[in-house]
Amino acid sequence: MTNARLLPLFATIAIFMLALVICFIQFPNMFSTRVLGNLLTDNAYLGIVAVGMTVVILAGGIDLSVGSVIAFSGVFIAVVLRDTGLHPMVVFAMLLAITTAFGAAMGGLVHALVMPGFIVTLAGMFLARGAAYMLSIDSVPIQHEFYDVLQSYILLPGRGRLTLIGITMLVVFVIGMLIVHKTRFGTAVYAFGGGEATARLMGVRQGRVTVMIYAFSGFMAGLSGIVFSIYTGSGYSLATVGTELTAIAAVVIGGTLLTGGAGYMFGTFIGVLTMGLIQVYIVFDGTLSSWWTKIVIGALVLAFILLQKALLHLARRGNEVAYA
């Protein structure tokens, strides 16, 4: 059984390796620290939000509001910085408090109303996007000295740039791994995804865990919004439309079961890198259009879901044989 659970992760890593080899054969130049540094920087906000999404999906839920929350975060930061003299760090703290509370509220609704998470977070998606529109429809530039510090980077050998936000993503993934695999909360998340009734019988406090899961995702979406605002240097209410889908796709490509209960945070990391690599490949190729990204990602998601289906089927058959 453990073996079957690890298989999707191995498949993820194998596909990533295969993609690397294909890239290397076609474009040997791709392997510079420059491209790798950019790979981290360009996908930093996606990776951070995918950490939150992994936790939600592991618990058998889904959070459709994250794309809107990222856009809201960017606009909130830009508008507050423009209109007040507050230091960005204070604004960040305010924002994270807001998005975490927002996530917690959605989790509370999911629990209190016994409604599927994706409907409640759909309402949250409307609400966050609407709130962003209300703050400003236009793109608001962020001009603050502190942002120059945040946009700094370490020069790697080979003139690659390891940016602060790239490092942030790596740190967040490490923290995410620790939370999911090493804490009581993480165990509760897995138990919850395995089956709510079972989790309840195991003594998991359903309401508290549901609220915490969505609050965690809200926090990560807020953090991702901060990173995105550093990345673009502005806040725009129409930004990151559909990021929730990209994040879900990254989690699925990372080998996490969409029904919850099985998967690894490390897989999501590889999933994010794989998606980034597809984009880099398309840029390097030059003749392929950017819309191929969407099609390839769709095909990969399908392939992984089919793989999981087949594995579940095999595992079930194995069980039947064992019982017979």
Place this chain on the structure above:
Amino acid sequence: MIFPVLRRVAPQLITLFALIVLITLIFPSFLNLSLVDGRLVGPLVDAAKRSAPVALLAVGMTLVIATKGIDLSVGAIIAICGASAAWAVGAGYGLGPALLIALSAGIACGLWNGVLVAIVGIQPFVATLILMTAGRGIAQLITEGRILTFTDPGFAWIGSGTLLGLPVPVWLWFSTAVLMALILRRTALGMLIEAVGINRRASALSGVNARVLLIAVYAVAGFCAALAGLVVTADIRGADANNAGLWLELDAILAVVIGGNSLLGGRFSIAASVIGALIIQTINAGILLAGFPPEYNLVIKAALVVVILVVQSPSLGGHFAFLRTALLSRREARHAPQTEEPKP
């Protein structure tokens, strides 16, 4: 026959009516209707015309939701069908073949979803997510990343033409809804769909071909999305792969939910969903007339969803049902001495 239907859609009709009264009280011009060049014009007609895409989607979405499913890909199908129709017209295939290509593309997309859900056994939400992500890519492949414009007057007529005094899109959603309701309610199909939604296993065991039914339902949703795609594309005389039908899947789900259909499957009413679409459009019109920026739309929709969720919630529903039976029994006790046995 007509009375049960009226009773079912009464809350939605009352809401729609109340909204129209509210808007009319503030803006008396809302009810203005006039006949110009043999066609009706006025804010009400405009609202009915603008609800066309969501109303069409709501018809298909109602059926999908009745089977306890969801179709997130309809927005992407709109983009695909709009793009293929515009491409075919531009390539000189003529109007008929172009419409045929678009409608078949929609049905093909629906069949794809249906096969993933019914045969492969993926949850509907995930299965349609695949086409939602990849669909816009496919649409862009067809348009080659550009906005395909066309000048074919026949095609444009679908979006902005007039038939017997009313805009063509209004006829389109109205006839689709009526036709679909007749097909489903004059045969056992509607009941079978409800059976599959309530308990797929039980209905399959009692001889319902749940698999074929599910595929057919998703194909119908694809067909409705194709019609919506034609209206959207014809209206702006161009196919925009990025923005055509964006967010519309959410509006369609919202319309179905406003229509009082449970997201957990089972009993459904197409009429109520279509009225739900009209309610959404009336709110939009009201917000615009009131001079609020259209950005408030999303927040109001979010509030609407939450209110409806609270009303629909199984956990709170228990309390409501309890209240209702308590009230009813009290009323019955009060009326008991006067009322005779009702004679059939």
